[in-house]
Amino acid sequence: MSLYQELASRIGLGDSTIIPRLFEMLADETDARILLSLPGTIPDVQTRMCLSQEKAEKRMKELFLKGLVFPSHKTTPATYRMGRDFVQFHDATILWKEAPREFLDLWQEFMEKEWPEVARRISEMLPKPFTRMIPVNIAIQAKTNVLDFESVSDMVKKARILAVTKCTCRLTARKCDRPLEACIQVNNAAAYALSRGTGRKITAEEALEILKKSEEEGLIHVTMNRHEADHFICNCCPCCCQTMPILIKGGIRVVDPSRYRAEISEERCTGCGTCQERCYFSAITWGKGEGSVSRVDASKCMGCGLCRVTCPEEAIELVDVRPESFIP
Ligand code: SF4
Ligand code: SF4
Numbered sequence: 094m095s096l097y098q099e100l101a102s103r104i105g106l107g108d109s110t111i112i113p114r115l116f117e118m119l120a121d122e123t124d125a126r127i128l129l130s131l132p133g134t135i136p137d138v139q140t141r142m143c144l145s146q147e148k149a150e151k152r153m154k155e156l157f158l159k160g161l162v163f164p165s166h167k168t169t170p171a172t173y174r175m176g177r178d179f180v181q182f183h184d185a186t187i188l189w190k191e192a193p194r195e196f197l198d199l200w201q202e203f204m205e206k207e208w209p210e211v212a213r214r215i216s217e218m219l220p221k222p223f224t225r226m227i228p229v230n231i232a233i234q235a236k237t238n239v240l241d242f243e244s245v246s247d248m249v250k251k252a253r254i255l256a257v258t259k260c261t262c263r264l265t266a267r268k269c270d271r272p273l274e275a276c277i278q279v280n281n282a283a284a285y286a287l288s289r290g291t292g293r294k295i296t297a298e299e300a301l302e303i304l305k306k307s308e309e310e311g312l313i314h315v316t317m318n319r320h321e322a323d324h325f326i327c328n329c330c331p332c333c334c335q336t337m338p339i340l341i342k343g344g345i346r347v348v349d350p351s352r353y354r355a356e357i358s359e360e361r362c363t364g365c366g367t368c369q370e371r372c373y374f375s376a377i378t379w380g381k382g383e384g385s386v387s388r389v390d391a392s393k394c395m396g397c398g399l400c401r402v403t404c405p406e407e408a409i410e411l412v413d414v415r416p417e418s419f420i421p
């Protein structure tokens with residue numbers, strides 16, 4: 094097995110033909126051997142690889158900037174490890190500031206050729222998808238129970254530190270012109286992005302502005318599928334995103350719905366059809382014709398709330414239809 098195939102195995106993708114090539118673009122042979130020797134401190138790397146302190150420090154700094162190693166400051170000196178899995182490898186290396194276009198294009202080749210099958214395998218292995226949708230940041234029907242981990246505004250207001258990074262999916266896929274600076278990093282993820290220079294520090298007000306703009310642009314809020322959602326708030330499009338197209342076209346459950354579902358008021362709806370165009374999940378049937386109303390197919394609605402943002406009659410409400418325990 095080549096060094097690069099071995100690195101691909103470390104993130105669970107040893108059978109990929111593209112992931113080893115991505116590693117090869119990021120790491121020369123010495124770097125590859127360093128990565129395979131981790132976890133370890135810089136003095137460990139110095140000894141293991143017979144490098145001077147200066148050379149070991151320089152290489153580790155470069156590997157950090159490329160998103161290949163992550164320091165833990167729980168020890169002194171810090172202990173470095175490789176990315177844990179595919180997701181970390183994807184998100185961190187694509188934001189490498191000096192990434193050449195060929196590198197980003199190779200990532201896109203992987204997303205198109207190999208990722209759908211890998212995603213299907215992962216979705217079958219995991220009890221729940223890794224991410225979930227959060228409804229748009231608008232008042233949900235008063236009778237419903239909005240919990241703080243499913244309110245994007247509460248998440249950003251409570252955050253200790255926030256940063257915005259470029260959307261790695263749109264950066265590689267380039268299938269739409271929706272905003273690039275759209276991934277909100279929260280707390281430790283924000284500190285990591287700032288230390289690598291891949292993110293820009295933002296205030297809670299700026300984060301709310303990004304979320305509002307995202308909703309207007311038809312982007313879906315997505316976060317970690319667990320109660321303590323203090324990692325990221327993604328704003329995903331249906332075309333470039335690593336999860337939405339395989340959910341929409343392939344029906345693979347790689348992202349959970351929110352706890353909500355859209356409901357259309359028959360009294361208020363004028364049948365304009367705007368909501369049907371906004372829904373990426375074909376969950377709305379547009380009646381067409383005078384006096385007709387649109388209807389929501391409960392089995393298809395993911396509870397993203399995008400339809401509600403542009404309804405001119407304010408005829409759409411989000412109601413909670415899944416218990417709190419739905420979110421792990
Ligand atoms: S998951 Fe969504 S917001 Fe996050 S990087 Fe991909 S498309 Fe962008
Ligand atoms: S956008 Fe509003 S008014 Fe128009 S069809 Fe949908 S629910 Fe009815």
Ligand code: SF4
Binds near residue numbers: 373374395397
């Ligand atoms: S009907 Fe479509 S746009 Fe509206 S909340 Fe459901 S999935 Fe989202």
